[in-house]
Amino acid sequence: MIVRISGEGQYRLPDADAERLNDLDNRAVAAVEAGDHGGFADLWGQMLALVEADGDAIADDELVVSDVILPPRDVSFAEAAAEFTGDGLIPD
Secondary structure, eight states, X not given: OEEEETTTXXXXXXXXXXXXXXXXXXXXHHHHHTTOHHHHHHHHHHHHHHHHHHSEEOOTTSOOOOSEEEXXXXXXXXXXXXXXXXXXXSOO
């Protein structure tokens, strides 16, 4: 799975982590829907950490289509409320 963090770059995430990222995404949607700012912030941090820790950075000069595009690292809760809806960023 190719994951882009908006404004930063792309990562090649092992298939084994795709389910874990999807789970975090679904939980982030639930936190946003519940108005849980702290819960969302924690889950958002876990999503970013997973991509950075387990993903391999893709060189800037390599052109690869992203499977998932995550919002910028500094996404606000209001912005997240517009993006983390329904199936989330990663459709089930």
